[in-house]
Amino acid sequence: MKRRLWEFLFVIEKNILFSSVKKGFMLTIPVLLIGTLAVLVNSIVLPLLGDGFVLSTAISDVCVMLYNASIGCVSFYLALAVGYCYAQARDVNNVLLRLMSVLTGLICFVILIGGITSDGGYMGVTGVLPAIVVELMAVTTFLFIIDVYSHHHKDLDMGVDDNIKITTVSILPTLLTILGCLIIQYVAVNLFHIGDLTETLTNFFRMIFSDSTHGLFNGMLFTCFVNLLWMFGIHGGNVMDAISEELLVPLVADPNAIVSKSFLDVFAQIGGSGATICLLLALLIASRSKNTRNIARSSAILILFNINELMVFGLPIIFNPIMMIPFVTVPLVSLVIAYVATLVGFIPVVTEVINWTTPIFYSGYLATGSIAGIVVQLVILICGTLIYLPFVKILDTFQEEKELRLLQALIDDFRANEANGIYEPMLRRTDGTGQLARTIAKQLRMDVEQDKVELFYQPQMNAEDCIIGAEALLRWEYQGQRLYPPFVVALAREEGFLDKLTLQTIQTICNTINDVTEQVGAPLHIAVNVVADQLDDIAFVEEVIAIAYRTATSRYLHLELTEETSLGGFDNISANIRQLQTNGIVVAIDDFGMGQTSIIYLREHSFKYVKIDGSLVKNLLDNPRCTQIITSIIDLGQNLNYQVVAEYVESLAIKQKLMSLGCHVFQGYYYSPALPKEEFLRYSNDHMKL
Known part of the structure; x- marks a missing residue:
C-alpha cells in the first residue's frame, strides 16, 4: 500500500503540469510575503499605534x-511563472x-476573466485556479500550433535573423490561440450565460445551503467547502463570502x-484556512x-495573525494530496470541539465580532470573555497538531x-556521461x-571548510603480496548516502573549490x-588524483610542494593525473611536472588506455608509472582485445621506462594473467x-615486507 502511494505521488511529481505549477507557486513566494507583511502592518501594527499616530494614514495607504x-x-x-516553467519543461x-508562449x-x-477591472477582479487570489488552467492550456495550444506550423515551413528560417524568425513564426500561433479563447469566452457568456467563476460557485453553494437549517451542519459544510476550495487553488474565503454574509x-x-x-474565525480557522497554526x-x-x-519558521509570525498564504503557497498545501486530508479534517474537528464546549456550557455563545487577524x-x-475560551483553543491546538503529525x-x-x-538519477546521468567521455x-x-x-554542493563546501571529508586507502601490492603503497579515495556521505567519488569531485570542481578539497586531501595523506612510518616502521607511498588544470596551476603546484616539504613526505607523495582531460592547451603543465619531480613528488597517469590521453603525452611528459584503466582489467579474462591492449601498454612501459599498475584486480586469476603479461x-x-585509516594501518602492518 505504501509503495503504491509513493508511486502515485511520484507520478504526480514527474508530471510536467503539476511540477510546473509547484515551481510557479515557489517563484511567487516573495510576492506573497510582501503582501502578507502589508496586511500585517495594516491590520495589526497600525491599530496598536492608535489614531493619534501621525503617519497612520500614509502608512495604511502604502x-x-x-x-x-x-x-x-x-x-x-x-x-507568468507557471507558464514559463511549463514552457521550459516542454x-x-x-x-x-x-x-x-x-x-x-x-x-x-x-480575455477569459473578462478583462482587468478597477477592483483587480481575478488578478488576486480569487483567480489562482483560472490563471493556472488558462495559462497551461494556452501555452500548450501555442506550442502545438508552433510545431505544426514549423513542420510545414521548414525553409522559413533560411538566412533569417533568429529574433525575426521567432517573431514571424509566433504571429499565427498567437493569433489562433487568442482567437480560440475569444470564442470560448463569447460562447460561455452569450450562449450558456456563465458568469465568472466566483459567482457561479457562489450560486451553487446557495442552492446547497438553502435547504439546510441546522447550525452545526451548516458550519461543518461551510468549513469543509472553504478548505476544499483552497486545496485546488481557489480562495475559499472569497468564494464563500456571500454565503457567510x-x-x-x-x-x-x-x-x-x-x-x-x-x-x-475564533475556533475553526485558527491560523487561517486549514487551522494552519x-x-x-x-x-x-x-x-x-x-x-x-x-x-514553517518564515510563516510563523504571519500564521499567529491568521495570515497563512506563505504556508499555503510555499509548502505548498495547494495541489498537495498528502496534506488534503488534515487540511480539511482539522478545522472540522476544531469546530466540533468548540461546538460541544459551547453546548455543555463550558464557554458562552460567541456574540462578539472578533477581527479575523486577532x-x-x-x-x-x-x-468568550473568560479563560475558558483560551482553554478550548489550547485543546484545539493540541488535537489539530496531533492530527497533522x-x-x-x-x-x-x-x-x-x-x-x-533524484540523487540516483543525478548520479546515473553523471556516470553515463562519464562513460561516454562527456561532462554536462x-x-x-x-x-x-x-x-x-x-x-x-553547498553541503560539500561546508564539510570541506570544516575538514569533514573522510579518506579511505586502498592498498597497492607487489607480486609477493606485500604492500608497497596505497591510493587515497574520497568517502563522503550526503544524508547518510555515500556518494560516487568522481561525482563528488565533479561537483567540487564545478562549484569552484576543488583545489581546496584536493590540498586538504594532500595534507591528510x-x-x-x-603515521604509517611511525606505526609500521617503514614508509609507504600514497597516491591521490588530480586534474590537468590543477597541474597547470603554478600556485597549486607550489602549495603541494610546500605541504610535502613541511611534512617531509615528498618521496612518498604520488599525484595521479586523471585521464578525463586532455593535456593539450596547458602552458605550464610540463614545467610543473618537472618541478614536482625535482622535489621528489611522483606524477603518474590514472585510467590509461581508454580516455583522452594519447601515447604522444608519454613522450612529452615524464611519468613514473601509468595505471591501466579498470574496465580493461575487469574484462581481461573474457575479452581478447583487452588482453592485447594491456599487453601493448606493458610493452610500451618497458620501452619508455615507466611502471604499469593494474587496478580492479578482483581475483587470483586476473592477478596471474597480469603477471604473465609482465605487470607486477x-x-x-x-x-x-x-x-x-585505522584499518589501513593494521592492514599495512600485517602485509609489510620486513
Whole structure:
C-alpha cells in the first residue's frame, strides 16, 4: 500500500503540469510575503499605534498599494511563472519563443476573466485556479500550433535573423490561440450565460445551503467547502463570502446560535484556512526536512495573525494530496470541539465580532470573555497538531524518498556521461536534479571548510603480496548516502573549490604517510588524483610542494593525473611536472588506455608509472582485445621506462594473467577494498615486507 502511494505521488511529481505549477507557486513566494507583511502592518501594527499616530494614514495607504501590487495581482504573476516553467519543461530552449508562449497565455487569461477591472477582479487570489488552467492550456495550444506550423515551413528560417524568425513564426500561433479563447469566452457568456467563476460557485453553494437549517451542519459544510476550495487553488474565503454574509454573519448577534462567523474565525480557522497554526506546530515538532522547517519558521509570525498564504503557497498545501486530508479534517474537528464546549456550557455563545487577524488565545479570551475560551483553543491546538503529525511524517518520508530518487538519477546521468567521455554541468540544471546538485554542493563546501571529508586507502601490492603503497579515495556521505567519488569531485570542481578539497586531501595523506612510518616502521607511498588544470596551476603546484616539504613526505607523495582531460592547451603543465619531480613528488597517469590521453603525452611528459584503466582489467579474462591492449601498454612501459599498475584486480586469476603479461603491481578487491585509516594501518602492518 505504501509503495503504491509513493508511486502515485511520484507520478504526480514527474508530471510536467503539476511540477510546473509547484515551481510557479515557489517563484511567487516573495510576492506573497510582501503582501502578507502589508496586511500585517495594516491590520495589526497600525491599530496598536492608535489614531493619534501621525503617519497612520500614509502608512495604511502604502500598505494597501503594496497589497494590491502583490497579492492583489498574484494570479497574474502566477500565470507568468507557471507558464514559463511549463514552457521550459516542454524543452522550449529558445528563450524568446518561451516568452512568446507565456505572453500568449497571459493575454488569454485576461480575455477569459473578462478583462482587468478597477477592483483587480481575478488578478488576486480569487483567480489562482483560472490563471493556472488558462495559462497551461494556452501555452500548450501555442506550442502545438508552433510545431505544426514549423513542420510545414521548414525553409522559413533560411538566412533569417533568429529574433525575426521567432517573431514571424509566433504571429499565427498567437493569433489562433487568442482567437480560440475569444470564442470560448463569447460562447460561455452569450450562449450558456456563465458568469465568472466566483459567482457561479457562489450560486451553487446557495442552492446547497438553502435547504439546510441546522447550525452545526451548516458550519461543518461551510468549513469543509472553504478548505476544499483552497486545496485546488481557489480562495475559499472569497468564494464563500456571500454565503457567510447571508448565513453566518447575522448569527453573531443571536444569543441562541452557536455557529456564527466569529465563532468559526475564533475556533475553526485558527491560523487561517486549514487551522494552519496546528500544521505549523506539527512541522516544527516533527519535520526532518530543512526546507520545510524553514518555510514553517518564515510563516510563523504571519500564521499567529491568521495570515497563512506563505504556508499555503510555499509548502505548498495547494495541489498537495498528502496534506488534503488534515487540511480539511482539522478545522472540522476544531469546530466540533468548540461546538460541544459551547453546548455543555463550558464557554458562552460567541456574540462578539472578533477581527479575523486577532491572534490565538487572545481571540479566545475576547470572544468568550473568560479563560475558558483560551482553554478550548489550547485543546484545539493540541488535537489539530496531533492530527497533522502523522501526515507531516508521511510528507517527510515522501520528500526523502523523492530526494533519493533524484540523487540516483543525478548520479546515473553523471556516470553515463562519464562513460561516454562527456561532462554536462549539473549546478545549472533547472529541474529537481539541478536543485539537489546545488544543495549537495553547498553541503560539500561546508564539510570541506570544516575538514569533514573522510579518506579511505586502498592498498597497492607487489607480486609477493606485500604492500608497497596505497591510493587515497574520497568517502563522503550526503544524508547518510555515500556518494560516487568522481561525482563528488565533479561537483567540487564545478562549484569552484576543488583545489581546496584536493590540498586538504594532500595534507591528510601526508599526515597518514608519517603515521604509517611511525606505526609500521617503514614508509609507504600514497597516491591521490588530480586534474590537468590543477597541474597547470603554478600556485597549486607550489602549495603541494610546500605541504610535502613541511611534512617531509615528498618521496612518498604520488599525484595521479586523471585521464578525463586532455593535456593539450596547458602552458605550464610540463614545467610543473618537472618541478614536482625535482622535489621528489611522483606524477603518474590514472585510467590509461581508454580516455583522452594519447601515447604522444608519454613522450612529452615524464611519468613514473601509468595505471591501466579498470574496465580493461575487469574484462581481461573474457575479452581478447583487452588482453592485447594491456599487453601493448606493458610493452610500451618497458620501452619508455615507466611502471604499469593494474587496478580492479578482483581475483587470483586476473592477478596471474597480469603477471604473465609482465605487470607486477596490483590494486583491487582481491587484496582489499578501500579502508578507513585505522584499518589501513593494521592492514599495512600485517602485509609489510620486513
